[in-house]
Amino acid sequence: MVIGAGGQIGRPAVAALARDGWAVTAASRGGGRDEDWPEEVRAERLDREDDAALGALIGDGCDLVVDIVAYGARHARQLTALADRIGSAVVVSTVSVYEDGKGRGFDTMSEPDGSPQYPVPVREDQPTVAPGDATYSTGKAALESELLSAGDRLPTTLLRAGAIHGPHSPLPRELYFVKRNLDGRRRRVLAFRGESRFHPSAARNIAELIRLAASRPGSRVLNACDPQAPTVSEIGAAVDEAMGVETETVLVDGPAPSPSVGSSPWSVKLPVVFDMGAAERELGYRPVVSYADSLPETVDWLTRRLSGQDWKEAFPALARVYPDLFDYAAEDAWFAT
Known part of the structure; x- marks a missing residue:
């Protein structure tokens, strides 16, 4: 059973399995189907917060539960309470659980001197934030701990x-x-000389890891x-190449x-890059798609x-996290100086 099957990772995960x-x-909450799923896939509605509904759907038992939307200690205990009916599980967490050993991590990035100084690349034995319920990162750490x-x-x-990137992303x-390319913006600005590295994860590559871990x-x-x-x-x-446009990038030393x-x-400010050696050794993982090769379908979906709609209506979660992504007036005023 795949919980969260209707989302960005769930769709390719179901297909791969x-x-x-x-x-x-x-x-999934809506109980819908994806066009890429085989007919034999059984689609069911499920409210992730309903313990009884989850137990009923698992029934007498299943060999594997893939939980893409689990968060916090409560969801972990929800699964472990059904351990006698589940063969094994694959659960999606996040790299934001890592800290740099000095208490700096994703939750401190906006603070003065809060940018974490991770090793490059970060391995799985890197320290993590304390489990809790204060932030997304601590909640995921609590999920892992349980x-x-x-x-x-x-x-x-x-x-x-x-x-995470790919179609159906919130x-x-x-x-x-x-959007800048679609709007005809042929000049853009990037902080830190455009050298920032924040490791991406293709939904299709995560689905491949799920498939391998399942067996x-x-x-x-x-x-x-x-x-x-x-x-x-x-x-x-890479986005420009996928869209067939040419742009000029103005690079800024230091922060925006x-x-x-x-x-x-x-x-x-500092690179956030992760080591994939353990997945290769333990699961025989080989990525199924590169970042550049995945872009055409992402660009087409976006x-x-x-x-016909405003970007904030199309992607409300993105607008909440990054409300100032497309302030063209501010950009033009900066260029004018």
Whole structure:
């Protein structure tokens, strides 16, 4: 059973498992189907917060539960309470659980001197934030802690994903370049000389890791990222190539001149890059798609979603996190100086 099957990761995960011979129940709040799923996939409605509904859907038991939307200690205990009816689990976590050993991590990035100084690349034995419920990162750390402590009863592979990309994303960072190109903006600004690296994770690559972990149950934590971590300048160039446009990039030394000028969703002061060696060794992981090769379908999906509606209506989650992505007036005023 795949919980969260209707989302960005769930759709390719269901397809990958079905192709691998699993009899898949695709559970989501809406209970819908994806056009790429085989007919034999069983789609069901599920409210992730309803303990009884989850237990009823698992029924007498299933070999594998893939939980893409689990968050916090409560969801972990929800799964471990059903451990006698679940063979193994694969649960999606996040790289934002990592800290640099001095208390700095994703939650401190906006603070003075709060940018984490991670090793390059970050391995799975890097320290993590304390479990809790104060932030997204601490909640995911709590999820991991509970599941790992119950590994003898419910073998669980935890996949720490990076900046997830691909169609059906609620937080499509690629929109930063795609919308500018669609709007005819042929000049853009990037902070930190465009050299920021924030490791992306293709939804299709995460689905491949899920498929591999499904046939190799165990209690483990693995990074779940793409083979390379391109710079933000390289990402912009790849989007341009996918869209067939030419642009000029103005590079700024140091941080963005203002929150609405030069600050992309990947703009970090220090590199955030993750080691994929453990997944290769333990699961035989090989990425199924590179960042550049994945872009055409992402660009096409974003273009269709933007058609006829404001970007904040099309992507409200992105607008909440990055409200100043497209302040063209501020950019033009900065260029004028």
